[in-house]
Amino acid sequence: MNGIILALNAGSSSIKFALHEHRLAAQRLILRGAIEGIGAEPRFTAWQPDGAIIDREAWADAAAPHEQLLQPLLAWITARLGAAELAVVGHRVVHGGPSFGQPVRIDTPVMQELERLVSLAPLHQPHPLAAARAIARLRPGLMQVACFDTAFHRGMPAVAASLGLPRAYADDGMRRYGFHGLSYEYLAGRLREFAPELADGRVIMAHLGNGASLCAMRHGRSIDTTMGFSALDGLVMGSRCGSLDPGAVLHLLQARGLSVAAIEHLLYQESGLLGVSGISADMRALLASDSGHAREAIELFVYRIVKEIGALTSVAGGLDALVFSAGIGEHAASIRSAVCRALAWLGVECDESANGLHKMLISTAHSAVRVFVIRTDEEAVIAAHAAGVLRASCPPQAAAG
């Protein structure tokens, strides 16, 4: 099976994409791109594999939602591809619910099942579904594949997945699912490549982007993670509060009289770094600010990471390696440094000069825990999964190519 694979990753504040060529069962990156700052100042950028910029422009008006940005994105991709044909489109779908534990071809029943999960991930789930519908209209017959953030955590021990609710609710799919699984799958693969002696050990990965979570791994598999039933749980994020006493939700409903829609908006869109700082959900803006509220927001962000690393270290029975990734984890040296300082009791020792240079290994030779910065690539995992589903659907003689 040969052809071009489009991987689409609609996150909460960005749409990232990549084009890969699939030939002779190997994948080659052609280009990658992103629309960032969605909801504030959408900017489109496309890069060659070596990082050179192909195109950069401000796009549409500030209020344009994900859906409106898809049309110009698809037009740009089509123009760029020229005569080359897309063979398959892979989508990052945040929630697979109880039904989907591996990548699946999107058809009408799958689409209906995924629509039912929108309320569990209102910031994310609608975007790939809207994209899949738009692509089906423009290119009927083109195979589309859903790749799930939740799938990586499917094998989590039952005790880690339990919400502690009565059994009937658990039987009905109310469990801790975990997210950012495509990123964790990529990071686990990379760690195995360059530090195979650590890949089977006690590892905590920190995916710190607009959405943020931690994942504890043994043998490269998830044993627990900070996000749970929804992508609201765990760490403080750009505009999500993270772990919240459920009593606070009852209070908002009963004593404050907020509607369900207002509470959903409050918890997903108005809280976290944005809510605490009153300035921005964007870590860059907070780091550049001299406001006391921005400092408080950053302090809370770091505090929750440190606290949850403590909990996950207990679950893993110790810590051999800590990996920072995603927008903040890859670029914000001061955040990494603050987390490492607070983990000195675990024997974590950051090499500040390597950290400042964003080197891949940022712990000192004496550190009891090796600390890495690894650039994540969810799109590469999406492309590999999409190619796998396409290959599996090809007749054997075609699949040989």
Ligand SMILES: Nc1ncnc2c1ncn2[C@@H]1O[C@H](COP(=O)(O)OP(=O)(O)O)[C@@H](O)[C@H]1O
């Ligand atoms: N150089 C940087 N310094 C600090 N934070 C950064 C930097 N670059 C990106 N970020 C932060 O990364 C976050 C976005 O991460 P990303 O993984 O791209 O998000 P998404 O969840 O939309 O995929 C934002 O908070 C942004 O401020």
Ligand SMILES: CC(=O)OP(=O)(O)O
């Ligand atoms: C699940 C999630 O929070 O994703 P993102 O970080 O892309 O918002």
Ligand SMILES: [Mg+2]
């Ligand atoms: Mg992301």
